Amino acid sequence: MIKARVTVTLKNGVLDPQGKAIEGGLHSLGFEDVASVRQGKVFDMAVDTSDAGQAEKDLAAMCEKLLANTVIENYNVEIIG
């Protein structure tokens, strides 16, 4: 069983209204020092194989097909163990 963390973040230049709203909320709560917030997604996944290299390739394919919108998002696959 291979465990992995996939992180999907917006590409630079893509507007992030959700992040802006959180930034505004933090300012209202008194955290004036917050200069920017960008929200992304994280997927903690378990893959039923013992081949970490194959798992990494499969996870990249999953990102391309389902987990990320590669027009506006970057993804990163990290094998944890």
Place this chain on the structure above:
Amino acid sequence: MIKARVTVTLKNGVLDPQGKAIEGGLHSLGFEDVASVRQGKVFDMAVDTSDAGQAEKDLAAMCEKLLANTVIENYNVEIIG
């Protein structure tokens, strides 16, 4: 300017229907080996200070107050630079 990544994930035992739906979608796409998917959130933040220790404390406070629901979620603050 301190950059940090805050990761918010569901605690163990908390049901994750969104993760289950993604798992089902991946199975339908032919990724039969996927054993589990848990979805979380990631916040890439910039804080306008030069004191990394203070920034880390502030970010933990932001998690407690707004970014995470600590009843069902864990959070992790990682100072990137």
